[in-house]
Amino acid sequence: MTMAMASVEKPRDDQITDAPPSSGDIVFWTTRSDITPLRYPGGKRKLGPFIADLITKDGRKPKLIAEPFAGGASVSISLLEAGYAEEIALNDLDELVAAFWSIVFSRDADALAEIVENAEVSVPEWYRMKKLRPASMMEAAFKCLFLNRTSFSGSLHNQAGPMGGRNQAKGDLIGSRFNKEKIAKRIRQLGRIHERVRSVTCGHYSQAIRTHGSADTLWYLDPPFFAKADRLYRHHFDEAAHNFMCMNVTRIKGRWILSYDDHADARRLYGDNPGFARIGLQYTAAVGETRQQKGEIVVSDIIARRRATSADLGREIEIPRRSVQRATKRPRSI
Numbered sequence: 468m469t470m471a472m473a474s475v476e477k478p479r480d481d482q483i484t485d486a487p488p489s490s491g492d493i494v495f496w497t498t499r500s501d502i503t504p505l506r507y508p509g510g511k512r513k514l515g516p517f518i519a520d521l522i523t524k525d526g527r528k529p530k531l532i533a534e535p536f537a538g539g540a541s542v543s544i545s546l547l548e549a550g551y552a553e554e555i556a557l558n559d560l561d562e563l564v565a566a567f568w569s570i571v572f573s574r575d576a577d578a579l580a581e582i583v584e585n586a587e588v589s590v591p592e593w594y595r596m597k598k599l600r601p602a603s604m605m606e607a608a609f610k611c612l613f614l615n616r617t618s619f620s621g622s623l624h625n626q627a628g629p630m631g632g633r634n635q636a637k638g639d640l641i642g643s644r645f646n647k648e649k650i651a652k653r654i655r656q657l658g659r660i661h662e663r664v665r666s667v668t669c670g671h672y673s674q675a676i677r678t679h680g681s682a683d684t685l686w687y688l689d690p691p692f693f694a695k696a697d698r699l700y701r702h703h704f705d706e707a708a709h710n711f712m713c714m715n716v717t718r719i720k721g722r723w724i725l726s727y728d729d730h731a732d733a734r735r736l737y738g739d740n741p742g743f744a745r746i747g748l749q750y751t752a753a754v755g756e757t758r759q760q761k762g763e764i765v766v767s768d769i770i771a772r773r774r775a776t777s778a779d780l781g782r783e784i785e786i787p788r789r790s791v792q793r794a795t796k797r798p799r800s801i
């Protein structure tokens with residue numbers, strides 16, 4: 468069965484309360500493209516509306532949304548800003564990523580924003596940054612952001628080269644994704660909500676799960692991809708790690724939502740789980756091009772429980788983009 472989900476207007480501040488959002492619809496603005504200052508390969512911001520909808524259907528607002536594979540952290544941040552959780556907790560095994568979020572969600576966010584505004588964005592600077600051994604958390608945070616926004620595919624991986632190539636002769640050039648003003652502005656905005664970020668840690672996801680496991684926690688788990696993850700991230704999963712996660716996810720204390728790229732191995736591992744769904748994320752590549760579809764797999768104890776009592780969540784779910792675009796003028800990405 469295929470289910471389409473609707474979109475609604477952004478809630479006013481006075482509509483965001485401790486109670487779960489009242490409507491069963493998607494909040495469109497969680498799809499805005501400048502949620503996170505990081506360009507993350509495989510970033511899941513488009514799943515934000517779907518997860519907001521699941522929280523609403525479940526009827527209980529989590530105290531904490533914890534994202535132990537944070538990356539660009541767009542899901543946690545969008546849900547926090549839209550009032551779907553009181554606090555968030557972020558973790559990543561990559562120390563550059565963890566340093567970035569530690570600084571952004573601290574009183575030092577303004578200092579990082581200033582460094583961004585004064586940054587030299589050039590190929591020699593890219594090579595200097597690539598070699599840099601950060602001497603402080605701030606240096607690590609800036610190294611993360613700089614390489615993320617100037618490297619091919621936003622990858623921090625050692626093998627990822629500078630956008631535009633060494634000679635700046637192909638494709639997008641080194642500075643094309645480094646809009647200093649917009650990035651600095653977003654970092655300052657996020658710094659202002661640091662008190663709602665319970666913790667940012669750098670470690671293995673299992674440690675984060677032990678720390679924050681509670682009935683009031685909603686886990687958003689987005690482990691490295693099955694395909695190509697070894698080329699995209701500095702830490703990835705081998706087959707045993709994917710299997711281990713599958714065997715243990717149902718034991719997590721709290722509600723949980725797991726997402727994967729729609730890959731045959733993910734379907735094999737989770738296809739029989741009662742909380743399994745395939746999500747179609749539609750997007751239009753460019754004016755005049757045919758609409759393409761990117762698939763994700765989502766598995767959740769909320770979906771499983773919902774299915775036991777209601778028929779509102781099928782195994783194939785479509786998230787339409789068109790109605791989202793009609794609802795608002797989309798902010799330009801940073």
Ligand SMILES: C[S@@+](CC[C@H](N)C(=O)[O-])C[C@H]1O[C@@H](n2cnc3c(N)ncnc32)[C@H](O)[C@@H]1O
Nearest residue numbers: 507510511536538539540560561671672689702
């Ligand atoms: C698919 S990405 C997360 C993307 C993120 N959901 C977003 O929307 O931007 C997976 C992340 O998990 C991190 N990672 C890999 N292995 C890990 C582990 N064992 N524990 C914690 N984080 C890990 C990687 O560094 C990477 O940032």
